[in-house]
Amino acid sequence: MRYVIVRDERQIPIEVEEREGGYSVELDGKLYEVEGAKVLDGLYSLLIGGESFEVAVHSPKPGLYDVHLYDGMRRVELLSPLEMVLRAEGGKAHAHGKSVRAPMPGKVVKVLVTEGQRVVKGQGVVVVEAMKMQNELQAPGDGVVKAVKTKEGDSVESGAELVVLDDEA
Amino acid sequence: MIEKVLIANRGEIAVRVLRALKDMGLASVAVFSEADRAARHVRLADEAYCIGPAPSAQSYLRMDTILEVALRSGARAIHPGYGFLSENAEFSRKCKDAGIIFIGPPASAIHAMGEKTRARQIMAKAGVPVIPGTLQPLADADSALEAAKMTGYPVMLKAAAGGGGKGMRLVHDSTALPGAFRDASSEALKSFGDGAVYLERAVVKPRHIEVQILADAHGNCVYLGERECSIQRRHQKVVEEAPSPFVTPGMRRMMGEVAVQAAKAVGYVSAGTIEFLVDQSGEFFFMEMNTRLQVEHAVTEMVTGIDLVREQIRVAEGAPLSLRQEDVCIRGWSMECRIYAEDPLQNFMPCPGRIEAVRLPEGPNVRVDSAAFTRGEVSMYYDPMVAKVISWGSDRDACAATMNRALMEFQIVGTTTNRDFLLAIVDHPEFRRGNLDTGFIERHFGGPSMGRPEPSVAADIAAAIYALESSRRVGASAGPVHVQPSAWRRAMQGRG
Numbered sequence: 001m002r003y004v005i006v007r008d009e010r011q012i013p014i015e016v017e018e019r020e021g022g023y024s025v026e027l028d029g030k031l032y033e034v035e036g037a038k039v040l041d042g043l044y045s046l047l048i049g050g051e052s053f054e055v056a057v058h059s060p061k062p063g064l065y066d067v068h069l070y071d072g073m074r075r076v077e078l079l080s081p082l083e084m085v086l087r088a089e090g091g092k093a094h095a096h097g098k099s100v101r102a103p104m105p106g107k108v109v110k111v112l113v114t115e116g117q118r119v120v121k122g123q124g125v126v127v128v129e130a131m132k133m134q135n136e137l138q139a140p141g142d143g144v145v146k147a148v149k150t151k152e153g154d155s156v157e158s159g160a161e162l163v164v165l166d167d168e169a
Numbered sequence: 170m171i172e173k174v175l176i177a178n179r180g181e182i183a184v185r186v187l188r189a190l191k192d193m194g195l196a197s198v199a200v201f202s203e204a205d206r207a208a209r210h211v212r213l214a215d216e217a218y219c220i221g222p223a224p225s226a227q228s229y230l231r232m233d234t235i236l237e238v239a240l241r242s243g244a245r246a247i248h249p250g251y252g253f254l255s256e257n258a259e260f261s262r263k264c265k266d267a268g269i270i271f272i273g274p275p276a277s278a279i280h281a282m283g284e285k286t287r288a289r290q291i292m293a294k295a296g297v298p299v300i301p302g303t304l305q306p307l308a309d310a311d312s313a314l315e316a317a318k319m320t321g322y323p324v325m326l327k328a329a330a331g332g333g334g335k336g337m338r339l340v341h342d343s344t345a346l347p348g349a350f351r352d353a354s355s356e357a358l359k360s361f362g363d364g365a366v367y368l369e370r371a372v373v374k375p376r377h378i379e380v381q382i383l384a385d386a387h388g389n390c391v392y393l394g395e396r397e398c399s400i401q402r403r404h405q406k407v408v409e410e411a412p413s414p415f416v417t418p419g420m421r422r423m424m425g426e427v428a429v430q431a432a433k434a435v436g437y438v439s440a441g442t443i444e445f446l447v448d449q450s451g452e453f454f455f456m457e458m459n460t461r462l463q464v465e466h467a468v469t470e471m472v473t474g475i476d477l478v479r480e481q482i483r484v485a486e487g488a489p490l491s492l493r494q495e496d497v498c499i500r501g502w503s504m505e506c507r508i509y510a511e512d513p514l515q516n517f518m519p520c521p522g523r524i525e526a527v528r529l530p531e532g533p534n535v536r537v538d539s540a541a542f543t544r545g546e547v548s549m550y551y552d553p554m555v556a557k558v559i560s561w562g563s564d565r566d567a568c569a570a571t572m573n574r575a576l577m578e579f580q581i582v583g584t585t586t587n588r589d590f591l592l593a594i595v596d597h598p599e600f601r602r603g604n605l606d607t608g609f610i611e612r613h614f615g616g617p618s619m620g621r622p623e624p625s626v627a628a629d630i631a632a633a634i635y636a637l638e639s640s641r642r643v644g645a646s647a648g649p650v651h652v653q654p655s656a657w658r659r660a661m662q663g664r665g
Contacts, residue, residue: 001633001636001637001640003633003636005629005632007624012629014629014630014633016630016633016634016636016637018637023630023634023637025630025633025634027626027629027630027633032626032630034630034634036634038638042525042526042582042635043526044631044634044635046627046630046631046634048626048627048630051627053627053631055627055628055631056526056528056580056582057631057632057634057635058525058526058582058583059635059636059639060583065631065632065635065636066582066585067625067628067631067632067635068580068582069625069627069628070577070578071577071592071625072589072592072622073585073588073589073622074622074624074625074628075514076628076629076632078629078632078633078636080636080640103518104518104519104520104521104549105549106549130519130521130549135516135518135519136516
């Protein structure tokens with residue numbers, strides 16, 4: 001099966017085939033023979049050229065994989081050919097506008113922008129309080145605030161659209 | 170005699186207290202909110218009662234409901250843990266009025282230490298060194314300027330009713346002072362309903378070192394050495410250790426004796442902590458007293474062998490302390506890392522959600538205090554701390570190496586944690602050298618977020634294998650599924 005890893009705006013091909021006792025993996029043109037043992041769903045022991053890895057994998061959403069290794073967690077964006085197509089189509093729909101959404105349920109403490117205001121990537125637009133912590137949500141890119149869909153004091157659900165940006169300056 | 174204890178708390182500290190009760194052969198009563206029906210502390214307790222909906226104001230902070238459960242269940246005493254009602258003088262008093270033993274200090278001691286300017290006045294009078302500054306809240310920006318002339322710059326503005334860094338401002342010169350005063354005051358008003366602000370000299374590159382004390386109702390008080398808590402992020406402790414790599418035996422005795430003096434000045438009973446700000450020369454100043462069990466109490470337990478919760482309960486019964494000062498001996502080194510469900514790559518945003526799997530570290534010299542479990546929930550209603558990983562070693566290097574190993578073994582799948590951030594701190598050469606101060610994280614891990622980890626071939630391969638298997642599972646879902654339950658899975662099902 002062929003996949004593509006998306007990292008730093010680069011697409012890295014990876015192909016994995018099951019074989020006796022493991023997998024053959026071609027990653028970015030390099031071949032790896034992997035001995036694999038599945039401990040349980042999402043938990044594997046991998047031997048890659050004799051080097052031993054214990055990995056736990058969890059997919060928080062399609063195309064995204066949290067891979068836990070002893071030395072740290074890696075978030076890998078890996079897409080199947082079908083997911084690549086879906087993503088390309090989805091991308092078109094969003095090409096003329098980005099929005100800032102609530103990453104979790106919480107309360108809006110402060111709205112830092114007004115409609116028509118120009119913002120730059122990384123600029124704080126809304127402060128949401130959840131779990132006793134205040135979190136500043138930032139603009140995903142440069143643009144102009146098209147609509148502010150929340151106000152201070154609002155309780156918001158996870159995923160709620162708070163601010164709509166237009167990247168047409 | 171106390172035979173049954175109600176724990177007015179949740180999470181890891183409720184589990185910690187429950188374990189002490191079981192060790193002592195005492196019966197336990199848990200209380201829980203509707204969100205915590207399946208929580209660890211509910212399942213571990215002998216009895217458990219629901220006290221209201223998820224928001225803590227409607228459950229864990231409801232004094233009358235909790236007292237009612239205590240009376241109904243026949244609990245003689247209440248352990249408040251930390252947070253919630255633990256430093257609430259009114260609750261301590263209400264317990265007493267209801268004939269219930271509050272496992273903690275008397276209301277008068279909580280009250281005396283509860284408001285920072287009042288505490289400073291009492292401490293200054295008792296001969297405890299305090300940072301030069303105003304003992305009274307400041308009336309306006311002009312009196313702040315006047316006071317700063319006396320203490321010298323830089324100065325720190327602090328909310329009188331504050332904590333957790335809210336209403337605090339560091340000011341380097343007189344031009345910035347009036348604006349900072351207004352900001353601190355309005356922030357204090359918003360956070361605590363009280364805009365009172367005081368001022369003191371800012372200690373440059375300070376260490377946060379605190380002393381654990383234990384006092385009984387018969388006038389005995391001992392100090393159990395210090396904890397270094399300089400590794401903080403936004404004034405919240407992240408890594409703690411005991412002893413402090415900075416403190417010499419002579420300094421330990423001096424700080425300990427001052428801490429005992431401070432506790433005696435307010436008629437303290439139970440376990441308590443005196444926090445000091447220590448400058449680079451070793452001069453130390455009283456910051457505040459925490460009139461409760463601390464999150465980081467475990468490192469003191471590891472190096473002294475004293476079970477602080479057990480001592481709290483004994484003292485609450487009226488028993489004299491089971492040890493004298495000369496019986497206290499510090500052996501080896503201990504560190505604690507606080508695992509939070511938060512994302513260091515996204516400005517430490519809290520990450521509530523379902524835990525798919527937990528693996529806790531095991532083996533020699535490792536202790537874990539946690540209430541997390543597989544298929545459990547990190548609730549958005551409460552503190553996002555999911556576990557404390559505690560290590561012990563015969564010396565500081567051995568302790569840090571064991572902490573590294575324990576953190577590597579620690580795994581939570583499903584929600585993001587700060588584990589990798591903790592690992593980076595513990596492995597940092599300056600941390601290993603013991604060069605700590607409260608600016609450590611800001612200096613070495615500056616910027617709002619931590620750097621993204623290097624890509625790993627093993628991780629890429631694992632993601633692809635998992636994706637391949639998932640696609641097969643979806644494709645084959647119509648047919649019969651043959652899953653051989655592994656020993657590991659059976660073990661996990663029996664756990665948590």
